[in-house]
Amino acid sequence: MSEPLVKAVFSGPMLSIEEIEELTERVLDAHEGSVFNAPQLGQCTVYLSAPVDQPLKALAHLEPTLHYLVDEFTKTGRVLVAVESMISSEAERREADNGLPALVCAKEAAEILGTSRQNVHQRATSPDFPQPLYHLASGKLWSEKAIRAFAERPQ
Incomplete structure (x- = not known):
């Protein structure tokens, strides 16, 4: 113990x-x-x-x-x-496991999704795209887990 x-x-x-x-x-x-x-x-x-x-x-x-x-x-x-x-x-x-979700910016979300940063911003306007957890002056931050789950969903 x-x-x-x-x-x-x-x-x-x-x-x-x-x-x-x-x-x-x-x-x-x-x-x-x-x-x-x-x-x-x-x-x-x-x-x-x-x-x-x-x-x-x-x-x-x-x-x-x-x-x-x-x-x-x-x-x-x-x-x-x-x-x-x-x-x-x-x-x-x-x-x-500090209870804080892993966060990704548009660039990292794009890498996960296999697309461009600009495409992430376009997709972010869609209601089925994960909502950002934070809106900062430097951009939006999403839950990495939510982005990965979105990437695995059939399109």
């Missing part, structure tokens, strides 16, 4: 390099931890491992450290939004 770990998610400003170095020295090294900034979400996530055999025991073991993190992060305008305990293989699975 994978080792248990605790994930703490904070919203607010991203951690600076200096803050990460200090956090590593004070907390992460002792708990084989790591920290990730997710600017697109406005969150930073701290992972801590615990030398125990179950996720629930990991929470109990790391409770003082979690309180320390909350106290320190609150001073800098960050708010704890989630605490979760799981085995490390579950964290790895979630990281690989």
Whole structure:
């Protein structure tokens, strides 16, 4: 079984390099931890491992450290939004499947469909063509999965 770990998610400003170095020295090294900034979400996530055999025991073991993190992060305008305990293989699975769809632009959609970028834009006006997930100044973005499914449909 994978080792248990605790994930703490904070919203607010991203951690600076200096803050990460200090956090590593004070907390992460002792708990084989790591920290990730997710600017697109406005969150930073701290992972801590615990030398125990179950996720629930990991929470109990790391409770003082979690309180320390909350106290320190609150001073800098960050708010704890989630605490979760799981085995490390579950964290790895979630990281690989982050829930965000793979996106393609018109050029990539054209490659999948075996056509030109201009043809993708023409086809995009058809009601049976997948709807774009995003409309950006640089162009539309579609779900790669939807474009591949469209490519496999009989025309």
